[in-house]
Amino acid sequence: MSNYRNDETDRFTDAFKALSNSHRLQIFNILSNCCEPGTECTTEQAFSCCVGDLGPRLDIAASTLSHHLKELNQAGLINMKREGKQVFCSINRSMLKEIRILFNSYERNIQTKNSLK
Amino acid sequence: MSNYRNDETDRFTDAFKALSNSHRLQIFNILSNCCEPGTECTTEQAFSCCVGDLGPRLDIAASTLSHHLKELNQAGLINMKREGKQVFCSINRSMLKEIRILFNSYERNIQTKNSLK
DNA sequence: TCTATAGTTCTAATTATGTCGAACTATAGA
DNA sequence: TCTATAGTTCGACATAATTAGAACTATAGA
Numbered sequence: 001m002s003n004y005r006n007d008e009t010d011r012f013t014d015a016f017k018a019l020s021n022s023h024r025l026q027i028f029n030i031l032s033n034c035c036e037p038g039t040e041c042t043t044e045q046a047f048s049c050c051v052g053d054l055g056p057r058l059d060i061a062a063s064t065l066s067h068h069l070k071e072l073n074q075a076g077l078i079n080m081k082r083e084g085k086q087v088f089c090s091i092n093r094s095m096l097k098e099i100r101i102l103f104n105s106y107e108r109n110i111q112t113k114n115s116l117k
Numbered sequence: 118m119s120n121y122r123n124d125e126t127d128r129f130t131d132a133f134k135a136l137s138n139s140h141r142l143q144i145f146n147i148l149s150n151c152c153e154p155g156t157e158c159t160t161e162q163a164f165s166c167c168v169g170d171l172g173p174r175l176d177i178a179a180s181t182l183s184h185h186l187k188e189l190n191q192a193g194l195i196n197m198k199r200e201g202k203q204v205f206c207s208i209n210r211s212m213l214k215e216i217r218i219l220f221n222s223y224e225r226n227i228q229t230k231n232s233l234k
Numbered sequence: 235t236c237t238a239t240a241g242t243t244c245t246a247a248t249t250a251t252g253t254c255g256a257a258c259t260a261t262a263g264a
Numbered sequence: 265t266c267t268a269t270a271g272t273t274c275g276a277c278a279t280a281a282t283t284a285g286a287a288c289t290a291t292a293g294a
Binding site (some may be wrong): 235237240243246247248250252255256257258260 | 267287
Binding site (some may be wrong): 052 | 238240243244
């Protein structure tokens with residue numbers, strides 16, 4: 001019997017847990033598209049977003065925001081880098097890639113089964 | 118200011134919440150690849166898997182399994198269809214597609230920002 | 235060194251989740 | 265109709281997650 005649970009699986013459950021909270025998914029959305037649509041922004045703004053910029057957009061306490069960012073970071077979904085007084089956040093593209101590969105493989109498995117029909 | 122939270126977001130947080138538990142992700146894995154690798158299986162087995170087949174592979178109580186399947190079903194991730202005494206489960210491909218599109222759009226957003234560099 | 239700004243950690247309260255066993259419903263067949 | 269099989273719902277409990285406010289750390293600039 002195959003074992004369908006392993007460390008790989010746990011990595012993904014951690015990532016999905018991080019994205020299973022609407023505040024955190026909002027953060028992920030914002031970070032994927034950091035400069036407001038239709039507005040001009042500097043290259044720097046286009047690439048990352050500091051913690052303080054996120055607060056007003058979510059309407060949660062700073063401590064709560066900090067907690068959520070830590071969860072996203074620990075799940076490998078975002079990067080955090082201090083620059084002076086500010087901490088800039090950005091999406092971790094390698095984790096994003098892994099997740100895309102996972103869902104692509106689900107789709108591929110199902111297509112394979114269909115081809116047996 | 119854009120609103121990054123809406124019903125669409127909530128649909129996805131529900132889906133990620135469903136996949137954030139290792140038992141449920143295992144179920145999803147199994148359903149995406151229902152016949153044991155290396156074994157021969159009928160077309161019927163290849164396409165769906167009944168609740169009773171899942172139990173022994175997860176080592177959880179039947180009531181717990183039933184609870185998890187309900188969560189996956191309510192999140193739109195799986196289909197459940199009664200056939201006689203058994204209930205067969207299968208992955209909901211349209212939801213899978215939506216999730217793939219979501220992650221592809223994250224990747225595309227980030228690529229767009231990179232092209233501004 | 236003092237102060238203001240930017241974020242984090244700690245504590246505590248509320249709410250949600252995962253789990254099982256017992257009782258239940260649904261179906262098929264004797 | 266009785267019985268066995270397949271699965272679900274309910275009740276209870278333990279554990280985990282979300283949240284805010286207070287206290288904290290880190291940095292930059294006067």
